Each structure stands twice: as structure tokens, then as C-alpha cells.
Amino acid sequence: xxxxxxxxxxxxxxxxxxxxxxxxxxxxxxxxxxxxxxxxxxxxxxxxxxxxxxxxxxxxxxxxxxxxxxxxxxxxxxxxxxxxxxxxxxxxxxxxxxxxxxxxxxxxxxxxxxxxxxxxxxxxxxxxxxxxxxxxxxxxxxxxxxxxxxxxxxxxxxxxxxxxxxxxxxxxxxxxxxxxxxxxxxxxxxxxxxxxxxxxxxxxxxxxxxxxxxxxxxxxxxxxxxxxxxxxxxxxxxxxxxxxxxxxxxxxxxxxxxxxxxxxxxxxxxxxxxxxxxxxxxxxxxxxxxxxxxxxxxxxxxxxxxxxxxxxxxxxxxxxxxxxxxxxxxxxxxxxxxxxxxxxxxxxxxxxxxxxxxxxxxxxxxxxxxxxxxxxxxxxxxxxxxxxxxxxxxxxxxxxxxxxxxxxxxxxxxxxxxxxxxxxxxxxxxxxxx
Amino acid sequence: xxxxxxxxxxxxxxxxxxxxxxxxxxxxxxxxxxxxxxxxxxxxxxxxxxxxxxxxxxxxxxxxxxxxxxxxxxxxxxxxxxxxxxxxxxxxxxxxxxxxxxxxxxxxxxxxxxxxxxxxxxxxxxxxxxxxxxxxxxxxxxxxxxxxxxxxxxxxxxxxxxxxxxxxxxxxxxxxxxxxxxxxxxxxxxxxxxxxxxxxxxxxxxxxxxxxxxxxxxxxxxxxxxxxxxxxxxxxxxxxxxxxxxxxxxxxxxxxxxxxxxxxxxxxxxxxxxxxxxxxxxxxxxxxxxxxxxxxxxxxxxxxxxxxxxxx
Ligand SMILES: Nc1ncnc2c1ncn2[C@@H]1O[C@H](COP(=O)(O)OP(=O)(O)OP(=O)(O)O)[C@@H](O)[C@H]1O
Ligand SMILES: [Mg+2]
Numbered sequence: 001x002x003x004x005x006x007x008x009x010x011x012x013x014x015x016x017x018x019x020x021x022x023x024x025x026x027x028x029x030x031x032x033x034x035x036x037x038x039x040x041x042x043x044x045x046x047x048x049x050x051x052x053x054x055x056x057x058x059x060x061x062x063x064x065x066x067x068x069x070x071x072x073x074x075x076x077x078x079x080x081x082x083x084x085x086x087x088x089x090x091x092x093x094x095x096x097x098x099x100x101x102x103x104x105x106x107x108x109x110x111x112x113x114x115x116x117x118x119x120x121x122x123x124x125x126x127x128x129x130x131x132x133x134x135x136x137x138x139x140x141x142x143x144x145x146x147x148x149x150x151x152x153x154x155x156x157x158x159x160x161x162x163x164x165x166x167x168x169x170x171x172x173x174x175x176x177x178x179x180x181x182x183x184x185x186x187x188x189x190x191x192x193x194x195x196x197x198x199x200x201x202x203x204x205x206x207x208x209x210x211x212x213x214x215x216x217x218x219x220x221x222x223x224x225x226x227x228x229x230x231x232x233x234x235x236x237x238x239x240x241x242x243x244x245x246x247x248x249x250x251x252x253x254x255x256x257x258x259x260x261x262x263x264x265x266x267x268x269x270x271x272x273x274x275x276x277x278x279x280x281x282x283x284x285x286x287x288x289x290x291x292x293x294x295x296x297x298x299x300x301x302x303x304x305x306x307x308x309x310x311x312x313x314x315x316x317x318x319x320x321x322x323x324x325x326x327x328x329x330x331x332x333x334x335x336x337x338x339x340x341x342x343x344x345x346x347x348x349x350x351x352x353x354x355x356x357x358x359x360x361x362x363x364x365x366x367x368x369x370x371x372x373x374x375x376x377x378x379x380x381x382x383x384x385x386x387x388x389x390x391x392x393x394x395x396x397x398x399x400x401x402x403x404x405x406x407x408x409x410x411x412x413x414x415x416x417x418x419x420x421x422x423x424x425x426x427x428x429x430x431x432x433x434x
Numbered sequence: 435x436x437x438x439x440x441x442x443x444x445x446x447x448x449x450x451x452x453x454x455x456x457x458x459x460x461x462x463x464x465x466x467x468x469x470x471x472x473x474x475x476x477x478x479x480x481x482x483x484x485x486x487x488x489x490x491x492x493x494x495x496x497x498x499x500x501x502x503x504x505x506x507x508x509x510x511x512x513x514x515x516x517x518x519x520x521x522x523x524x525x526x527x528x529x530x531x532x533x534x535x536x537x538x539x540x541x542x543x544x545x546x547x548x549x550x551x552x553x554x555x556x557x558x559x560x561x562x563x564x565x566x567x568x569x570x571x572x573x574x575x576x577x578x579x580x581x582x583x584x585x586x587x588x589x590x591x592x593x594x595x596x597x598x599x600x601x602x603x604x605x606x607x608x609x610x611x612x613x614x615x616x617x618x619x620x621x622x623x624x625x626x627x628x629x630x631x632x633x634x635x636x637x638x639x640x641x642x643x644x645x646x647x648x649x650x651x652x653x654x655x656x657x658x659x660x661x662x663x664x665x666x667x668x669x670x671x672x673x674x675x676x677x678x679x680x681x682x683x684x685x686x687x688x689x690x691x692x693x694x695x696x697x698x699x700x701x702x703x704x705x706x707x708x709x710x711x712x713x714x715x716x717x718x719x720x721x722x723x724x725x726x727x728x729x730x731x732x733x734x735x736x737x738x739x740x741x742x743x744x745x746x
Contacts, residue, residue: 329519331517331518332520332521335515335519336521338484338508338515339509339532339582340504340506340508340510340533340536341505341532342505353523354522354523431523431525431568432522432523432568
């Protein structure tokens with residue numbers, strides 16, 4: 001039996017918060033989506049479930065090993081089932097437009113669950129990524145969340161919800177892919193030679209530009225570009241410019257970059273738009289003689305959004321590439337030279353593999369960041385999940401805001417977990433981990 | 435095999451090498467010895483062009499190294515760097531395979547060779563091949579570094595304090611194994627150390643350096659017996675007598691046993707220094723010499739040792 005002072009303090013705190021939250025209202029019943037409502041607690045409607053949850057919280061701090069994540073999974077499932085049940089009870093007999101909004105107790109329990117998962121005892125930690133998602137999945141499949149207002153609002157959009165989520169991911173991933181294509185080479189340059197130190201400050205500076213200002217700046221430029229330049233011409237300019245800058249590079253790298261810079265921006269505009277159209281829900285139409293607008297390059301919409309997001313995602317990629325390469329042990333580099341590697345062989349066989357775990361961390365950062373800020377794309381008509389947030393804010397319906405916000409958070413967490421997993425596998429594969 | 439001709443290396447105003455001329459004969463072990471910062475590593479690295487001399491020329495097998503492509507030159511020279519420098523993301527086997535792979539050896543040949551090299555340096559491939567550098571002890575890592583340098587069978591080996599980072603007993607064992615290997619392989623070796631004792635033990639010739647210049651280049655016996663400059667005398671210090679004994683085989687000093695066998699004994703293959711240490715430790719005046727079967731075949735007396743140590 002554990003004594004009190006051996007108890008895990010974080011789990012103890014989480015349990016306290018969890019118990020406290022059971023005393024608060026969980027659901028606010030509103031006559032319709034805009035009107036105020038009254039908060040309702042859980043004990044009156046679902047005393048059995050509430051008691052079970054309370055018992056679970058009381059037991060949690062005493063558990064170790066597999067029992068802890070197992071109970072945490074059950075608590076998560078209980079949280080979803082309880083909220084759904086209370087909402088279902090309340091909505092019975094109410095009109096179609098009545099809404100069961102989420103109240104303090106619901107959120108506070110979520111916070112408690114999160115804290116408990118972060119503060120899991122070391123021996124139990126590895127099972128958390130299994131039991132928590134599993135519990136959420138069961139809750140989803142059994143329809144526990146269905147009576148809750150954000151889900152009702154989201155469902156009302158029908159197919160459009162899935163479409164916006166798709167669009168959101170398409171914009172974010174296009175931007176990240178572009179940031180990688182540009183950012184990794186720039187990071188390599190910065191790590192190689194102090195002359196390219198400005199690359200770091202530039203990507204830092206780009207992040208400080210407010211997105212609205214950037215959109216305002218891009219709008220007239222992209223609008224004109226889209227109307228007056230054909231796809232064929234743009235591709236020709238890009239190809240010629242890259243060729244020219246490659247030639248100049250041999251004599252003066254700085255001069256090469258001066259040429260590459262505007263060409264690179266044009267390539268980013270076009271590349272981002274094409275990538276988005278390739279993976280997004282809009283069908284891609286390509287004709288070389290048509291103006292760029294036909295391929296999606298316009299003052300508003302996905303083109304400026306993806307461009308801006310690409311620029312924002314540059315910083316984590318550049319910085320991590322730079323730091324990763326700088327952190328390669330001098331001895332390994334020296335041994336590589338000494339063994340007779342060419343600088344290219346040294347890069348691919350020694351420097352890049354050793355830097356790759358850090359670069360992957362940068363990609364993770366870029367992806368999570370971009371999934372979050374893609375919500376601003378809605379401001380310039382590019383839609384995505386930010387569309388629901390904007391609608392909710394404009395109509396003063398907080399549940400609508402959640403229709404957009406909750407999936408964004410879920411996607412970001414998912415991407416985060418996925419890339420963490422890949423990073424772990426990579427480090428194990430490289431022998432850098434026990 | 436290796437010839438330095440008036441090699442100068444400047445870093446800005448600072449002269450790391452101030453006109454070094456030196457010749458290393460084929461199959462010899464030449465030890466570059468000297469205090470920290472005297473230019474040993476710099477001189478060593480002019481051979482494989484990791485350092486380009488500001489003046490002077492380095493010849494390898496009669497050819498100016500500047501006439502060879504750096505990559506090809508380096509692939510033909512075994513190099514053990516000062517900090518071992520194993521690639522942390524490659525297994526032991528992959529580390530040893532690096533140069534054969536760069537040379538485009540066929541897979542089965544290079545793997546067989548790598549395993550052979552691991553066995554040669556005393557690491558069982560079945561145990562160590564798939565380990566990663568962070569799973570090795572310091573001594574094991576040094577061995578892998580040596581196996582990696584030997585993998586492509588280079589005629590020339592550059593070793594920069596290869597046994598620097600291990601405890602004294604391991605160090606001694608590695609030195610013994612190096613001598614055993616060298617007796618078979620007969621490589622031309624440039625070996626950097628700042629440990630006088632290590633130099634005396636391993637060298638065919640010692641090149642004692644100071645401030646980027648060669649102070650004396652001689653066989654260890656000569657260096658110890660006849661220091662040419664005050665710096666050399668001071669560097670060798672009071673331990674020169676003892677060190678000289680460590681170069682003299684016991685074999686030539688044996689006298690017949692006259693009746694009683696001394697209690698203490700040393701093996702026939704030992705150096706005079708070992709017998710001396712035993713005598714000091716036991717406070718005895720003579721020590722028995724035993725053959726491989728442990729039979730006493732003769733004795734060595736303290737007087738004999740003192741006489742050869744002070745001989746000029
Ligand atoms: N790249 C460089 N730039 C400037 N000075 C250097 C450089 N490399 C070496 N030096 C200087 O040259 C001198 C000789 O260095 P070197 O590494 O050859 O010494 P060493 O004899 O190998 O010393 P240690 O025993 O400490 O390894 C030192 O004073 C060092 O500071
Ligand atoms: Mg050195």
C-alpha cells in the first residue's frame with residue numbers, strides 16, 4: 001500500500017480538479033444557438049455515472065503501471081458518456097433549435113484528464129498514447145458526443161465540414177512542403193558559411209509580419225499576376241531565372257541569390273497554388289496559355305494564404321536545419337574528411353543523418369504551427385476550418401467557433417503525435433537512442 | 435616512404451610549423467613527441483592534406499602529395515583521429531566499412547574484410563559488429579578506430595594519440611597489441627603522443643618537437659642516451675635511466691644460476707625494466723629468469739642492470 005507522501009502530486013492535483021469539476025455545471029441548455037441558457041450539473045440527471053467518475057478520480061492517484069493508463073482511459077470515456085447523457089436528457093422534449101452547450105465542468109474535467117496524462121507515473125507513461133485515443137475513438141463511435149452543441153452545429157454543415165477540413169489540411173501541408181523545399185537548403189547555406197547568416201534573421205523577420213498586413217500586400221500583386229501572366233510564361237520565367245542564378249552562383253553566390261530571390265517568390269506562389277490544387281478538393285485545370293488566375297493564382301483565396309503560410313513555416317525549418325547541422329560533432333566531420341569523403345559524401349552520409357532528428361523536430365514545429373494559423377486563411381476567402389470560427393464570431397455563436405477550433409486542435413495534436421513517433425523511430429534507426 | 439621538406443604552416447601571424455624536415459622509412463614506426471601545442475597534429479595532417487603547408491613539400495612514396503586528389507590520397511592512408519571520431523549513427527561494422535565502401539569494394543569482400551579487422555583488433559564480430567559507438571567502452575572505441583583505419587589495407591597509418599583517452603592498464607594492453615599487429619603488418623606509421631613512455635615503447639624512431647620545430651630525431655636509445663639540446667634533456671627528465679631499461683631485452687643480461695634460485699622471477703621475454711622493478715619491489719639483489727614452461731634458466735643481477743643503465 002502506498003503512503004500519502006509517495007503519491008504522485010500531479011495525479012493528485014488532477015484528481016482534485018476532476019472531483020471539483022463534478023460539482024460544476026457541465027451543460028448549458030439554450031433555447032437556441034444565440035440565446036443565453038442555464039447551466040446544469042451532472043448529479044441531478046445522471047447520478048450513477050457521476051458517482052462512477054468520482055470514484056475513478058479518487059482511485060487514480062493510488063495506481064501505478066498499466067492500471068493507471070487503463071483507468072485514465074475509462075475516465076476519458078466516462079467524461080464523454082456523462083456529457084452526452086446529460087445533454088441527451090436535457091434536450092429530450094425540447095425543440096429542434098435548442099442547444100446543449102458545453103459548460104465549465106466539462107472543460108475542467110478535460111483539463112484534469114490532460115494533467116493526469118502528462119503527470120502519469122513513469123512506468124505507466126508508454127501506455128497513455130494507446131488508451132487515451134482508444135477511449136476517444138470508442139466515445140466517437142458510440143455517439144457520445146452527438147447531442148453536444150458543437151457537434152450538432154458541425155453536423156448541420158453536412159458535407160461542407162469534411163470539405164473544409166480537407167481544404168485546411170491541404171493548405172497547411174502545401175505550405176509546409178514548400179517551407180521544407182526552401183527552408184532546408186537555406187538552413188544548409190546558413191550552417192555552411194557565416195556569409196549566409198542573414199538567412200536566419202530573414203526567416204525570423206518574416207514571422208513578425210502580421211498576417212493581415214501580408215495579405216493586404218499580396219492582394220494587388222497576386223491579382224495582377226493572375227490576370228496578366230500565363231502559366232507558360234510564369235514557368236518559363238522560373239526556369240530561366242533558376243538557370244541564370246545557378247550560373248551566377250559559380251562566380252558570386254550573393255549575386256545568384258539576388259536573382260533567385262524574386263524568382264523563388266514567384267515559384268512559391270505558383271508552387272503553393274498548384275500543390276494546394278493537387279491535394280485539395282478543387283479540381284486542377286492546367287493550360288499553359290491561360291492566365292495564372294485559371295490555375296488559382298488570385299488576390300484572395302488559397303494562393304496568398306499558402307504563400308503567407310509557407311513564409312511563416314520557414315523559420316522553424318531553417319532554424320532546426322541550421323542547429324542540426326551545427327550540432328554535428330566536429331570529430332565526426334573530421335573523421336569523414338580524413339577517411340576521404342568528398343564534401344557531398346560527407347553531407348549525405350554524415351552531416352544530414354546526424355542532423356535529421358533535429359530537422360524532423362523543426363518539421364514537427366512547422367506543421368503544428370501551420371495547422372493552427374491556417375485558420376487565418378478564412379479571412380481572405382480561402383476557407384478551411386477557420387471559416388466556421390469566422391462564422392461563429394460574426395454571428396456571436398460560441399458553439400460555431402468550436403466547430404472550427406476543436407478540429408484544428410485535434411489535427412494539430414494528431415500531427416504532433418505522429419511526428420514525435422516518427423522522430424523516435426528515426427533516432428532508434430540511427431542508433432542514437434537506447 | 436614519407437618525406438617532409440622544410441614544411442612551414444602559418445595561421446595568420448602564428449607559425450605552427452617552422453620548417454620541419456623529416457624522413458620516415460618504409461615499415462617504420464615514427465613517433466611525433468612533444469608538449470601540447472607544439473604542432474604534432476598539424477604536421478601529421480599535412481600528410482593527408484587536411485592541412486596544406488604554407489611552405490615546403492610533403493612527399494609520399496616519392497610523390498608530392500599536392501599532385502594527388504585529396505579524396506584519393508586520404509582513402510589510401512589509414513587515419514586514427516585524436517578524438518576517435520567514430521560516426522555515432524553507424525554501427526561498429528558500418529564504421530569499419532566506410533573506406534572500403536568509398537573505394538567501391540564489392541559487398542561480400544568488404545564485409546569479410548571488416549569482420550577480419552574487428553577480429554584483428556580483438557573485438558569478436560558476433561558481439562560487436564552491430565553495436566553502436568555509444569555502447570562501447572573507451573578502449574573498445576579506440577580499437578574500432580584502429581580497425582577502421584586498417585580496413586582498406588593502407589600502406590601508411592597516421593595515428594593521432596590513438597590511446598589517449600583510456601586508463602593506464604588498457605592503454606598498456608592496446609600498446610602491446612599494436613606492437614604485435616605491427617610486427618605482422620609492417621605498416622609505415624606516424625604516431626603522435628605526448629607521453630614519453632609510450633613513445634619509447636613503440637617507436638623505431640622518435641621525433642621530439644617543440645614550438646613547431648624538430649628538436650631531435652633519433653632512435654629512442656640514442657635520444658635517451660644522448661640528448662642533443664637542453665630542451666630534450668629537460669623533456670626526458672630524470673626518468674631517462676628507467677626508460678632506457680625498458681628498451682633493453684633481458685636476454686642479453688642473463689647469467690647462469692649458481693646453485694640457489696632467487697625467489698622472485700620474470701619471464702625470458704621481458705625487458706630489463708621489468709626485472710628492475712621486481713628487484714626494487716622485493717628488495718632483492720638478483721631475480722630468476724624463467725622460460726615459457728616456467729623453468730628457471732638463469733638469473734639477472736642488480737649490478738648488471740645498474741651498469742647497462744648508466745652506460746654511455
Ligand atoms: N586551424 C587553426 N587555426 C589557428 N591556429 C591553429 C589551428 N590549428 C592549430 N593551431 C595552433 O597550432 C598549434 C599546434 O597545434 P597542434 O594541434 O598541431 O598541436 P599538438 O601538438 O597536436 O597539441 P596536442 O598535444 O594538444 O594535441 C597550436 O598552438 C594551435 O593553437
Ligand atoms: Mg594534437
